[in-house]
Amino acid sequence: MKIGGKIKSVAAGVLAVSCVFAFAACGPGSSNAANTTANDEPVSTDLGDQKYELRLWDGAGLKTFDDQLITAFQKKYPNITIKATYDPDNTSQQNGPRIIASADAPDIARVTDINSAVRGHHLTNLDNYSDAYGWKLPDSQTEVYRVDAQGKIGSGSLYAIPDGVSMTGLFWNKNLAKKLGIDKAPATMGELEQDMKKAKDAGVLPMMMPAKEGGTSYIYQALLTNYEGRDAVQNWIIQKDGTTFNTKGAVKAAEQIKSWADSGYFPKDTLALDGSTALGRFCDGEGLFFPAGSWYTDSINKALGDGAGWIAFPGEKSGSSGSAAANAVTAFGIPATSKNKNAAAAFLNFLQSDEARQIAVDNGYPPIGDGAVPETDNQLLAQVLTSYEALVKYGNTTDYINNATAGMQASAIIPGFQSLIDGTKTPQQFVDSIQSQYEKEIS
Secondary structure, eight states, rough: BSSSSOOOOOOOHHHHSOOSSSSSSSTTOOOSTTBGGGOOOOSSSSSTTTTTEEEEEEEEEGGHHHHHHHHHHHHHHEEEEEEEEEEEEEHHHHHHHHHHHTOOOSSEESOHHHHHHHHHTOOOOOOOHHHHHTOOOOHHHGGGGOOOSSBBBBSSEEEEEEEEEEEEEEEEHHHHHHHHHHHHHBBBBBHHHHHHHHHHHHHOOOOOOOTTTTTHHHHHHHHHHHHHHHHHHHHTTTTTTBBOOOOOHHHHHHHHHHHHHHHHOTTTTGHOOOHHHHHHHHHHOOSSEEEEEEHHHHHHHHGGGGGGEOOBBSSSSOOOBBBEEEESEEEEEOOTTOHHHHHHHHHHTTTHHHHHHHHHHHTTOOOSSEEEEOOOOOOHHHHHHHHHHHHHHOOOOOOGGGSSSSTTTIIIIIHHHHHHHHHHHHHHHHHHHHHHHHHHHHH
16 A cells, blocks of 8 residues: 555754653654653562552443453552543543543543654653563554654554453354255355355345444454455555555445345345344344454354354465454553553553453453463354464454544544545545545645
């Protein structure tokens, strides 16, 4: 992908200024005097017996997951208490930058816009903590939380740690497939299309598609990755210079989505169908395929049991590793104004422990790190974990195109796919609208 817009970095002169910010680093990719944080707190992994009370902020939908992590952490560190607050999920993305930038920010916070947080000197540089604890996470799990000295995302200093991974893929109903004479999951996008045609001809809904909230983006992104390549898609998402969404592959992927919609492969009410309703209908046996997220494994496994399957989105050629969009369930950072950075860093370190990894799996999420995969009784989740392990090995995951900018989902993805499917926008106009929103925000 070649790029149209350029990210506006912090001026070089600003980055060269002495450490005058209440921040663990002078700027993106740089650091204070060795092993110190803002508020003159020496970096240490030994918290002793001192009592700490930390505040944590996240999205409301993750309260159950967070509560379990907090309980386990407090058991290990009885001298640390964490009080959590939550914003509604539909507002947390927009509220994140303001909360992290506030003078009274929580000690541990969901990072929703790494770019603005680091450029505004609102997050603590975690490099010294990474060295002190010996953190080793796969690049695919930390790439979008690293920022270099020029303010570019993708490399440089670390500013957040994931607590688990959410990823997209393709659920399929094995029971319906068997009735249609389909005995295996599609190995290529071509086979997927053949299976959908077979379902349509037999009067079976080929693909459950909730387009009301932008769910179409999951399968679209898989097509885009096939046509443009993983690196091109990821580079656009992390706003690398010289990238653009306006490519032949992006238009071709939009044409494919429009073709499937026109062929009747999506529900008739797809434009009004939200994710939770689509999930319920798929669990009731409607739809051969359902491109969605790993967060639905528990519900689908309970409803369909061994009749439920999961695969990474297939590539163009048989034998490919497939692809997926994957990102942190929550990426936790330490706001610059935290007065308890060492205690907060201990929580980030705990997220990488075997105990926290098991909690992630118990809540339906692939764990961070690359150790032994925790056990699960959920056969569908086990398929997800195996799929993710392979994708990490081959490096064929990207972030979500919805996350390219803070306003991308609400201002471009949702209305864009609605207009593409109903014919209001041509595939080229759809692509142009995505890039236009992108350039508007990064400039």
